[in-house]
Amino acid sequence: MADVSLKKVGKTYENASANTIEDLSLDIRSGEFVVLVGPSGCGKSTTLRMLAGLEELSEGEIWIANRRVDELEPRDRNIAMVFQNYALYPHMTVAQNMSFGLRLAGMDKAEIRRRVEEAAKLLDIAPLLDRRPKQLSGGQRQRVAMGRAMVRDPAVFLFDEPLSNLDAKLRGQMRAEIRRLHKRLKATTVYVTHDQVEAMTLADRVVVLNKGKIEQQGTPQELYERPATRFVAGFIGSPTMNFLPAKVVTESTRPALRIGEATIPVPAHKAETVLQRVGQDIEIGLRPEHFLVDGPADLSATIDMAELLGPTTLVHFTLAGMTCSAMLPPELAAPEGEVQSLRIAFDRMSIFDPKTGHAL
Numbered sequence: 001m002a003d004v005s006l007k008k009v010g011k012t013y014e015n016a017s018a019n020t021i022e023d024l025s026l027d028i029r030s031g032e033f034v035v036l037v038g039p040s041g042c043g044k045s046t047t048l049r050m051l052a053g054l055e056e057l058s059e060g061e062i063w064i065a066n067r068r069v070d071e072l073e074p075r076d077r078n079i080a081m082v083f084q085n086y087a088l089y090p091h092m093t094v095a096q097n098m099s100f101g102l103r104l105a106g107m108d109k110a111e112i113r114r115r116v117e118e119a120a121k122l123l124d125i126a127p128l129l130d131r132r133p134k135q136l137s138g139g140q141r142q143r144v145a146m147g148r149a150m151v152r153d154p155a156v157f158l159f160d161e162p163l164s165n166l167d168a169k170l171r172g173q174m175r176a177e178i179r180r181l182h183k184r185l186k187a188t189t190v191y192v193t194h195d196q197v198e199a200m201t202l203a204d205r206v207v208v209l210n211k212g213k214i215e216q217q218g219t220p221q222e223l224y225e226r227p228a229t230r231f232v233a234g235f236i237g238s239p240t241m242n243f244l245p246a247k248v249v250t251e252s253t254r255p256a257l258r259i260g261e262a263t264i265p266v267p268a269h270k271a272e273t274v275l276q277r278v279g280q281d282i283e284i285g286l287r288p289e290h291f292l293v294d295g296p297a298d299l300s301a302t303i304d305m306a307e308l309l310g311p312t313t314l315v316h317f318t319l320a321g322m323t324c325s326a327m328l329p330p331e332l333a334a335p336e337g338e339v340q341s342l343r344i345a346f347d348r349m350s351i352f353d354p355k356t357g358h359a360l
């Protein structure tokens, strides 16, 4: 399976005022599952389409398995792409849809049948091979689209939001299935989504795009625990991270943070960083699970709203003028209108420069 390299890739669409993709370099290891995430319009589909050969590059190069491919036709790149809308031919059966590309390429009939049957078995759609797309559910259509990609035995799989047309339950099932398939096939995969749960659960590595540039890349855990910027911090994680304005002060010669009414010590590993900013404003980032209800409280807040999610309760309150949410054990969450004492897991908080948005 192939290594994929994007080298200083740029894309400017005709009539566009700004570059859609700028100086994008990315190396993907053979067998790796890379997920591209980012807000709508950040250039995820454009990047995939350039990889597939459906869109020309304005600058840079693309290499697959030590071969430069950006000048090659899509069919010569040994890549298969699965689209959000499946793009199945309505007048063909499932088997015909899956085998279409192979038949065009003039592959031996027996080999085509072998590949279609193997993929159908893996995807659990063998009984559907004679049906037409309109006789299938959304999830089944998605499987056929994946099967059509698999039979080509490509060096690289590209997925563009393949699950976004499915309902939440089916999305969860298909997500697990894609993970299972990847474990089995070990195919190099680039997967685009704006669903950060998909990104976190599927990826070996997540690449966060913002306005056509890589904002940060790393394992899901790295991005979640150590976001490099406020943008990544706010984008990864659901419910989203809480951002609070704070001022660095000193309290008996040790740095502390003033957040609203509360003054709290700075965790040791951040002390040096913030010591240079005494008297300055910073921004801290706390995830909903960084508020705890055991041990001595750091602050208290009146609960504006409590949402019972089942295993946890999400409470909303106002702190330093900002709306915050905390994920608490249901039996310890205060009801609406009552005061909740909260301890903050300061060792896990993020600190950002409010001007640049960079983590400190």
Ligand SMILES: Nc1ncnc2c1ncn2[C@@H]1O[C@H](COP(=O)(O)OP(=O)(O)OP(=O)(O)O)[C@@H](O)[C@H]1O
Pocket (backbone or CB within 6 Å): 013, 014, 016, 020, 038, 039, 040, 041, 042, 043, 044, 045, 046, 047, 194
């Ligand atoms: N053919 C085109 N001509 C001109 N501009 C385009 C073209 N295709 C995309 N764009 C612009 O390029 C930018 C990136 O588009 P792209 O489709 O790559 O975004 P995306 O990250 O996939 O977004 P989404 O999450 O909404 O699918 C957008 O501003 C879009 O309007």
Ligand SMILES: [Mg+2]
Pocket (backbone or CB within 6 Å): 044, 045, 046
């Ligand atoms: Mg897109």
